Amino acid sequence: MIVRPLVDKDRIIHELDTLAGFSDTPKPAITRILFTKPDLGARAYLKGLCEEAGLRVREDGLGNIFARWEGSAPELPAVATGSHFDAIPYAGMYDGTVGVLGGLEAIRALQRSGFKPYRSIELLIFTAEEPTRFGIGCLGSRALAGVLNPESLRLLKDQEGKSLEEVRWEAGYMGRLEDVQLPEGYYAAFVELHIEQGPVLEQEHVPLGIVTAIAAPASLRVGLEGVGGHAGAMLMPDRHDALCAAAEIILGVEAFAKNSGSINTVATTGFCEVYPNAVNSVPSRVKLEIDVRDVEQSRRDQVIRNIIQGVEQVCTRREIKYSVDIINIDPPAKSGSEVLKALVEACGDAGVKFKLMVSRAYHDSLFMARIAPTAMLFIPCREGVSHRPDEYASPEDIALGTYVLALTLAKLSLA
Numbered sequence: 001m002i003v004r005p006l007v008d009k010d011r012i013i014h015e016l017d018t019l020a021g022f023s024d025t026p027k028p029a030i031t032r033i034l035f036t037k038p039d040l041g042a043r044a045y046l047k048g049l050c051e052e053a054g055l056r057v058r059e060d061g062l063g064n065i066f067a068r069w070e071g072s073a074p075e076l077p078a079v080a081t082g083s084h085f086d087a088i089p090y091a092g093m094y095d096g097t098v099g100v101l102g103g104l105e106a107i108r109a110l111q112r113s114g115f116k117p118y119r120s121i122e123l124l125i126f127t128a129e130e131p132t133r134f135g136i137g138c139l140g141s142r143a144l145a146g147v148l149n150p151e152s153l154r155l156l157k158d159q160e161g162k163s164l165e166e167v168r169w170e171a172g173y174m175g176r177l178e179d180v181q182l183p184e185g186y187y188a189a190f191v192e193l194h195i196e197q198g199p200v201l202e203q204e205h206v207p208l209g210i211v212t213a214i215a216a217p218a219s220l221r222v223g224l225e226g227v228g229g230h231a232g233a234m235l236m237p238d239r240h241d242a243l244c245a246a247a248e249i250i251l252g253v254e255a256f257a258k259n260s261g262s263i264n265t266v267a268t269t270g271f272c273e274v275y276p277n278a279v280n281s282v283p284s285r286v287k288l289e290i291d292v293r294d295v296e297q298s299r300r301d302q303v304i305r306n307i308i309q310g311v312e313q314v315c316t317r318r319e320i321k322y323s324v325d326i327i328n329i330d331p332p333a334k335s336g337s338e339v340l341k342a343l344v345e346a347c348g349d350a351g352v353k354f355k356l357m358v359s360r361a362y363h364d365s366l367f368m369a370r371i372a373p374t375a376m377l378f379i380p381c382r383e384g385v386s387h388r389p390d391e392y393a394s395p396e397d398i399a400l401g402t403y404v405l406a407l408t409l410a411k412l413s414l415a
């Protein structure tokens with residue numbers, strides 16, 4: 001069967017722009033944090049678009065949104081696509097959103113072309129892929145895959161001490177957390193369209209990337225407690241400055257990653273909270289959050305052991321109390337061969353070149369891969385920039401990614 005999806009490029013670009021309006025910071029900086037006003041506004045907007053497209057919309061108790069185009073074999077596991085729409089502080093407007101609105105436009109493009117799905121095709125819009133509010137990334141997809149169980153979800157608190165239970169109820173999501181995990185075999189396949197968030201496709205002038213594996217992410221929280229006091233009166237030999245200990249630890253994090261023996265190891269201390277954070281007060285407490293990743297799990301785990309040992313050494317020498325909590329330490333994901341095959345064939349049908357590549361960023365696909373054959377489709381983004389307001393993907397690349405996604409969904413639906 002020949003399928004020619006009719007992608008409406010102007011429409012998807014217009015919708016991306018409208019979605020970017022739901023933000024706590026002015027464009028082009030996007031800040032959209034779980035269950036804040038912009039997040040709730042964006043949800044209503046997206047659900048409206050799904051309904052307009054004739055999709056059957058449901059939500060689970062965590063706010064994951066499912067919008068289904070029913071196939072002629074609705075009893076069979078569906079084929080799904082989707083991504084996230086939350087945005088870290090001062091982010092750009094394409095991370096995640098291209099896979100949400102691109103997924104929806106792929107469905108509409110198939111509808112316009114007269115395609116009739118056999119397996120149902122479902123758009124899955126994930127709750128909080130970004131770790132901003134509750135400190136852990138891929139909240140929605142972790143729960144769907146059963147990696148975070150209801151008891152662990154109930155323990156989560158945001159930085160203001162509000163529990164996930166409290167904030168989801170306030171947002172109107174009262175459904176049972178026990179019902180969030182998807183039953184086995186719920187999806188026949190999952191495919192996520194996303195900007196690359198790296199420079200490779202642009203540098204190599206290749207329009208599309210097909211992701212064969214996702215690097216293994218981990219994050220740690222380090223608490224440091226020294227002794228505070230007057231910045232003028234407290235003499236240097238008497239000090240146990242928590243921020244000085246943090247500074248050594250942070251440089252250690254960088255060094256352990258740089259010296260891992262592989263360019264694929266990355267480590268970042270992206271969060272540092274200082275108490276009392278006043279110029280004339282010796283810092284008594286510091287909280288750090290450290291992100292460590294590698295395509296090879298064992299090398300990443302060695303870096304984590306080095307970091308923990310480094311914290312112990314620095315704190316013992318400086319007489320600082322410390323705690324280290326591992327927030328997440330996930331294995332890498334491998335893509336499903338049947339989804340890879342469909343993506344490769346779709347690129348062939350479209351007559352476009354592609355590159356097989358790994359994803360260094362994590363995505364909801366990392367967890368979807370645990371419950372369904374999964375793969376990702378990357379489009380280039382300017383200079384590889386992401387998690388910044390100047391993140392940019394061209395309308396042409398977005399439309400091409402959407403077109404190939406539509407072809408892929410069609411193939412998987414008929415499989």
Ligand code: GLV
Nearest residue numbers: 130360361362363
């Ligand atoms: C997700 O945004 C990541 O940090 O890879």
Ligand code: MN
Nearest residue numbers: 088095130387
């Ligand atoms: Mn992101």
Ligand code: MN
Nearest residue numbers: 095096129363
């Ligand atoms: Mn993303």
Ligand code: MN
Nearest residue numbers: 129361362363
């Ligand atoms: Mn991401």
